Amino acid sequence: MKIDYEAIGLKVGLEVHQELDTRHKLFCHCPPKLFRGEPEYTFVRRLRPSQSELGEVDPAALFEFLKGKTIVYEANRETSCLVEMDEEPPGPLNDEALDICLTFALMVGAQPVDEVHVMRKIVVDGSNTTGFQRTCVVALGGEIEVEGKRIHLEQICLEEDAARKIAEEGGVVRYRIDRLGIPLIEVTTAPEIGSPSEARKVAHAIGRILRATGRVRRGLGTIRQDLNISIRGGALIEIKGVQELDLVEKVVEYEAMRQLRLLEIAEELRSRGLKPEDLEDLEPVDVSDLFRETRCRILRRELKRKGRIYALRLPRFGGLLGRELCPGRRLGTEMADRAKFWGGVEGILHTDELPGYDITAEEVEALRRRVDAEPGDAVVIVAGEAERCRRALKAVLERAIEALEGVPSETRAANPDGTTHYTRPRPGPARMYPETDVVSIPITEERLRRLRENLPEMPEEKLRRFMEEYKLNEKLARQIIDSEYTALFEEIARGLKVSPTLIAVTLTETLKSLSREGVRVDLIGDDALREIFKLIEERAMMKEAIPDVLTWLAEHPDSTAREALRELGLELLPREELEAIIKAKIEENIKLLKERGQRPFGPLMGRVMSEVRGRANPAEVQEILRTLISERLKKLKS
Numbered sequence: 001m002k003i004d005y006e007a008i009g010l011k012v013g014l015e016v017h018q019e020l021d022t023r024h025k026l027f028c029h030c031p032p033k034l035f036r037g038e039p040e041y042t043f044v045r046r047l048r049p050s051q052s053e054l055g056e057v058d059p060a061a062l063f064e065f066l067k068g069k070t071i072v073y074e075a076n077r078e079t080s081c082l083v084e085m086d087e088e089p090p091g092p093l094n095d096e097a098l099d100i101c102l103t104f105a106l107m108v109g110a111q112p113v114d115e116v117h118v119m120r121k122i123v124v125d126g127s128n129t130t131g132f133q134r135t136c137v138v139a140l141g142g143e144i145e146v147e148g149k150r151i152h153l154e155q156i157c158l159e160e161d162a163a164r165k166i167a168e169e170g171g172v173v174r175y176r177i178d179r180l181g182i183p184l185i186e187v188t189t190a191p192e193i194g195s196p197s198e199a200r201k202v203a204h205a206i207g208r209i210l211r212a213t214g215r216v217r218r219g220l221g222t223i224r225q226d227l228n229i230s231i232r233g234g235a236l237i238e239i240k241g242v243q244e245l246d247l248v249e250k251v252v253e254y255e256a257m258r259q260l261r262l263l264e265i266a267e268e269l270r271s272r273g274l275k276p277e278d279l280e281d282l283e284p285v286d287v288s289d290l291f292r293e294t295r296c297r298i299l300r301r302e303l304k305r306k307g308r309i310y311a312l313r314l315p316r317f318g319g320l321l322g323r324e325l326c327p328g329r330r331l332g333t334e335m336a337d338r339a340k341f342w343g344g345v346e347g348i349l350h351t352d353e354l355p356g357y358d359i360t361a362e363e364v365e366a367l368r369r370r371v372d373a374e375p376g377d378a379v380v381i382v383a384g385e386a387e388r389c390r391r392a393l394k395a396v397l398e399r400a401i402e403a404l405e406g407v408p409s410e411t412r413a414a415n416p417d418g419t420t421h422y423t424r425p426r427p428g429p430a431r432m433y434p435e436t437d438v439v440s441i442p443i444t445e446e447r448l449r450r451l452r453e454n455l456p457e458m459p460e461e462k463l464r465r466f467m468e469e470y471k472l473n474e475k476l477a478r479q480i481i482d483s484e485y486t487a488l489f490e491e492i493a494r495g496l497k498v499s500p501t502l503i504a505v506t507l508t509e510t511l512k513s514l515s516r517e518g519v520r521v522d523l524i525g526d527d528a529l530r531e532i533f534k535l536i537e538e539r540a541m542m543k544e545a546i547p548d549v550l551t552w553l554a555e556h557p558d559s560t561a562r563e564a565l566r567e568l569g570l571e572l573l574p575r576e577e578l579e580a581i582i583k584a585k586i587e588e589n590i591k592l593l594k595e596r597g598q599r600p601f602g603p604l605m606g607r608v609m610s611e612v613r614g615r616a617n618p619a620e621v622q623e624i625l626r627t628l629i630s631e632r633l634k635k636l637k638s
Contacts, residue, residue, distance in 0.1 A: 001257055003253070003256055003257065003260070005194055005195045005196075005256065006194060008231045008232055008256065008260060009230075009231055009232030009233075010194055010195065010229070010230075010231050010252075010256050011191040011192075011193070011194070011229070011230050011231075012191060012193035012194070012198075012199045012227060012228065012229050012252055013154075013188065013189050013190060013191035013192075013193065013227070013228040014187075014188070014189045014193065014199065014202055014203055014206070014225060014226070014227060014228075015186055015187070015188050015189075015225065015226040015227075015228070016186070016187045016203060016206045016207065016210070016223070016224075016225055017161075017184050017185070017186050017223065017224045017225070017226070018184065018185050018187075018207070018210045018216050018217075018222065018223045019032070019161060019182050019183065019184055019216065019217040019222040019223070020097050020100050020101075020182075020183040020184065020185055020215055020216060020217065021215045021216055021217045022094055022096045022097050022100070022183050022215070023096060024094065025083075025094065025160070025181035025182055025183065026090075026093065026094045026097055026134070026158070026159075026160045026181050026182070026183045026184075027083055027090030027091050027092075027093065027094070027134065027160065027181060027438070028081050028083040028084070028090070028091050028181060029081075029091070030078075030079055030080055030081050030083075030084070030181065031078065031079060032181075032182040032183070032217070033078075033079055033178065034079065034164075034176075034178045034179060035076045035078065035079050035176075035178050036557075039074035039075055039076055039176070040075065040076040040077055041074075041075055041076075041077075042072055042073060042074050042075070043072075043073050043075075043085065044070060044071065044072050044073075045070075045071045045073065045126075045129060046069075046070055046071065069126060069171055069172070069173050070171055070172050070173070071126035071172075071173050071174075071175060072172060072173070072174045072175070073085075073129060073163065073174075073175050073176075073177050074166065074174060074175070074176045074177070075176065075177045075178065076178070079177075079178035080177045080178060080180065080181075083181065084129060084177045084180045084181055085129055085177070086129040086130045089437045090134065090435075090437055090438055092438070092439070093116070093118065093136070093158075093438055093441060094183055097158055097183035098116065098138065098158060098441065099447075099451060100183075100185065100213055100215045100216075101138040101139070101156060101157075101158045101185050102138060102139065102443070102447070102448065102451055103213050103215075103451050103455065103456070104156060104185060104187070104209065104210060104213055105138060105139035105142060105156050106448070106451055106452055106455060107209055107212070107213070107455060107456070107458065108142035108143060108144055108153060108156075108209060109141070109142045109143060110139035110140060110141050110142030110153060110156055111139060111140050111141050111142075112138065112139045112443050112448060113137055113138060113139060113140065113443060114442065114443060115440050115441065115442045115443065116136050116137070116138060116158075116440060116441040116442075116443065117136060117137075117434065117435075117440045118134050118135070118136045118434075118435040118438040118440075119134070119135055119136060119432050119433065119434055119435055120132040120133070120134060120432070120433050120434070120435045121133045121134075121135050121159075121432050122432075122433075123162070125424075126163075126165075126173050126175055127162035127163050127165070127175060127180075128160075128162055128163065128180065129163070129177065129180070133159060133160060133162065134159060134160050134435055134438070135157050135158070135159035135160075135186070136157060136158050136159070137155055137156075137157050138156050138157060138158050139155065139156040140154070140155050140156075141153060141154075142156070144202070144205050144206060144209065145205075146198065146201045146202050146205050147201065149198075151189055151190070151192050151193065151202050151205075152189065152190040152192060153187060153188065153189055153190070154188045154189065154190050155188050156185065156186070156187055156188075157185070157186040157188070158183065158184070158185060158186075159183075159184050159186055160180065160181045160182070160183065160184065161179050161180065161181065161182040161183070161184045162179065162180060163175035163176060163177045163178075163179060163180040164176050164178070164179045164221070179221075182217075185210070185216075187206050187210075189202060189206075191228060191230070195252075196248075196249040196250070196251075196252035196253040196256070197249055199227065199248050199249060199252045200245065200246075200248045200249040203225050203245055203248050204245060204482070207223060207245065207482075208459040208481065208482060209458070209459065210223075211481075211482075211484065211486055212456050212457060212458060212459050212462065212486075213456055214456060214486070214487045218484035218485070218522075219484075219522040220243065220522045221243060223243070224241055224242065224243050225242040225243075225245075225248055226238060226239065226240050226241070226242070227239040227242060227248070227251060227252060227255075229252060229255045229256065229259075230259075231256055231259045231260065233263055233406065233407075234259035234260075234262070234263060234406065234407040235259070235406070235407040235408060235409040235410075236409050236426070237255060237259070237407070237409065237410060237411075237412060237420075238410075238411045238412070238426060239251055239255060239411075239412050239413070239414055239420050240411060240412070240413050240414070240423065241413050241414055242414045247414060247416075247418055250417075250418030251414050251418050251420065253418070254326040254327070254329075254418050254419050254420070255326075255420060257325065257326040258325040258326045258329065258420075259407045261323065261324070261325040261326070262325060262331075262403065262406060262407045263406050263407065265320055265323060265331060265403055266403060266404060266405060266406040268320065269316060269317070269320070269403065269404050270404070272316040272376065273316070274315065274316045274404060275404075276401055276404060276405075278315050278316075279314075279315070279397060279400055279401050279404070280401075282312060282313060282314075282315075282397055283312075284310040284311065284312050284389065284390050284393040284394075285310065285311050285312070285313075285370060285371050286308055286309070286310055286386075287309050287310065287311045287367060287370050287371070287381065288303065288308045288309045290309075290363060290366050290367055290370060291303065291309055291359075291363065294358070294359065294360075294363060295358040295359075295360075296357050296358040296359045297358065298346075298349070298357060298383065299359070299381075299383050302383035302384055303383075307383055307384045307385055307386075307389075308383070308384070308385070308386045308389055309381060309382070309383045309389075310381065310382055310383075310386070310389040310390065310392075310393055311367060311370070311371050311379055311380065311381045311393075312371070312379070312380045312381075312393040312396060312397060313371040313372065313373045313377055313378075313379055314377060314378045314379070314380060314396075314397075314400050315374070315376075315377050316376050316377060317377065317378035317400065317403075318351070318352070318375070318376045318377055318378045319352060319378075320352070320378065320403075321335065321350045321351075321352040321353075321378050321380070322350075322352035322353060326419060327417075327419065328417065328419055329419050329420075331403065332348065332350050332352060332353070333421075334399060334422065335348060335350075335380065335395075335396045335399045335400070336348045337421050337422035338392075338395040338396060338398070338399045338422060339382060339392035339393070339395055339396050340392075341395070341422065341423070341424075342391055342392060342394070342395035343382065343384075343388045343389065343390075343391040343392025343393070343394075343395055344384075344388050344391070344392070345382050345383070345384045345388055345389065345392045346383075346384070347382075348380050348381065348382050348392070348396065349380070349381050349382075350378055350379065350380045350381070351364060351367075351368070351373075351378050351379045351380075352378060367379055367381070380393065380396050382396075409426045410422055410423075410424070410425055410426055411423050411424045411425065411426055459481055462481055462486070463477050463478060463481055466480065466481065470493055470500035470501075470504075471500065471501070472500060472501060472504055476501065476504050476505065476508070477504075479504070479508040479509070480504045480507060480508055483507060483508050485507040485508070485511075485529075488507065488526055488529065488530075489503055489504055489507055491530075492529075492530060492533050496533050496534060496537045497537050498533045498536050498537050502536075502543055503533060506529075506532075506533075506546055506550075507529070510546060510547060510550065511524075511550070513547075514547060514550055514551060514554070519550070519551050519554045520554045520555075521550065521554055523553075523554050523557040524550060524553050524554055524557065525557065528553050528557075528559075528560065528561055531560060531561040531562065532546060532549060532550075532561045535561055535562065535565070539572070539617070540562075540565075540571075540572055541561070541565055541570070541572065542570075542572070542613075542614050542615065542616070542617060544613050544614045545565065545568075545570045545614035545615075548564075548568055548570060548614065549561055549564045549565065549568065549570065552564040552567065552568055569615070570614045570615055571615065572615055572616065572617075573612060573615050573616050575620075575624075578612065578616050578620070578621065578624060579624055579628070581608065581611060581612060582608055582621070582624050582625050582628055583628060585604060585607055585608050585611075586604065586625075586628055586629060586632055589603075589604060589607070590632075601625065601626065601629060604625060604629070605621070605622060605625055608621055608625060609621060
């Protein structure tokens with residue numbers, strides 16, 4: 001579906017969240033790192049929403065509370081303390097993190113605030129032990145330029161990252177609090193982005209400037225994009241958790257398509273004469289007896305568990321529940337999302353897809369008669385515990401009423417394919433209130449002057465310098481600047497006598513290629529990467545061994561590159577052993593040598609390298625091979 005984004009009035013705003021590379025967390029002195037293996041201790045919480053100072057309860061917080069989840073937190077003593085457990089008040093705001101935020105603000109021309117005030121933002125999904133996230137505005141305004149267009153920034157905030165979800169089963173959610181409290185910068189743009197490709201370019205440009213500070217963390221999950229998307233006649237949709245930059249474009253494209261199709265469905269419902277009052281008094285009907293002999297495994301399983309089957313008639317929705325909104329998502333999928341979240345059921349079935357799932361035409365006909373469905377109506381059925389079924393169908397009915405109105409304003413989360421799913425209602429203003437445990441921090445002119453005098457290079461300046469100083473071509477220079485390894489590249493290139501091109505290729509193309517093959521390159525630490533190039537400088541390792549060593553290190557993240565060489569059998573061969581291998585290859589091919597003299601050098605070189613690749617310097621192999629061939633030919637002649 002080709003969309004004219006200007007014609008539909010597409011507006012996109014970005015929120016880029018990036019973890020900062022500081023010595024300790026935002027409100028305590030725990031190191032900002034994640035732990036692997038088993039937790040040292042766990043504790044359990046059940047979170048509840050509270051009223052704001054205005055006596056209001058945030059709808060998103062209420063929604064999470066009504067899901068009735070129990071939260072189990074996992075921790076170890078190295079990466080978390082009583083602050084993360086909410087058993088001790090927060091310490092002072094991390095000055096180092098604040099300076100990084102102010103540095104970014106000055107780089108983009110934003111206006112720092114006179115005084116930083118920490119606020120509490122209610123979060124009741126379990127990702128924070130306190131039930132809220134601490135956040136503060138650091139600067140307002142600023143802009144970035146993308147292909148000649150100026151995109152204005154609204155604000156730059158400093159906040160604490162959330163705990164990371166490990167698992168969810170039934171009514172229990174497990175989080176690790178090692179990530180909780182890691183400093184996070186949030187950069188919010190104005191809704192001035194007008195196309196999917198522009199959204200990606202803006203996210204990329206902001207990410208480049210953040211990396212140019214040299215003070216941001218690397219790895220999966222350290223940078224995330226949230227998108228606020230609307231079209232003319234649609235609604236503001238907040239899409240959370242887009243981790244891959246390449247996914248930004250697809251998410252915007254699919255959301256614009258989804259909203260367009262929802263507007264078309266609303267128009268069709270109105271043209272069918274449907275009014276909101278036609279939906280208001282509808283009630284779920286218990287139809288369990290109709291399916292006592294069904295062959296449908298989904299329904300049969302629930303009945304065997306003593307569950308029930310309920311149905312809801314949706315007047316004049318016939319043919320619309322199966323209408324595709326974007327690839328892989330239909331109006332029925334939207335209703336299923338609501339049923340799962342509000343009712344806790346596994347999903348829904350509806351007459352647009354029946355007969356099917358081993359439900360017969362006779363069963364469908366009996367179902368339609370039971371709920372008094374007319375030919376143009378749709379019927380939705382759910383199975384499970386009776387009260388869950390009723391809650392699920394109430395949520396389906398509410399979503400049907402919203403379909404008549406058009407696009408409901410809500411918060412959604414990104415799926416790996418670029419589609420999205422419903423997560424909760426949009427938060428309201430009642431979710432923010434002042435943090436009373438952290439003192440405000442004045443931003444002095446002296447502090448700003450110190451930061452202005454030490455501003456990092458902007459990306460384009462760094463690009464020109466890398467090409468000139470390290471003799472990189474433009475493509476490779478851009479790759480290393482756009483990567484997470486810019487600072488590490490420069491440190492190694494300046495500190496070791498190793499080709500800057502080799503360093504840059506390894507840190508970009510080689511790591512990316514291995515990642516595509518499924519190698520967990522994010523587990524390879526900087527120290528291991530430094531050691532690889534140190535071994536190359538010392539001629540203890542060949543560059544051809546780099547991919548194998550990196551792959552091994554990803555599987556053994558606590559090991560060293562020297563251990564990898566030993567375990568892989570890639571330690572450089574002593575000259576005596578190398579000479580013995582080459583002599584053996586010459587003897588294996590003595591007939592060829594007798595017939596062709598020096599001419600078999602190329603084939604012999606290939607055969608030797610196939611055996612010693614990664615364990616010998618090709619130049620040394622070449623030199624030894626030429627010498628030994630000459631010596632052997634002399635003996636043959638004599």
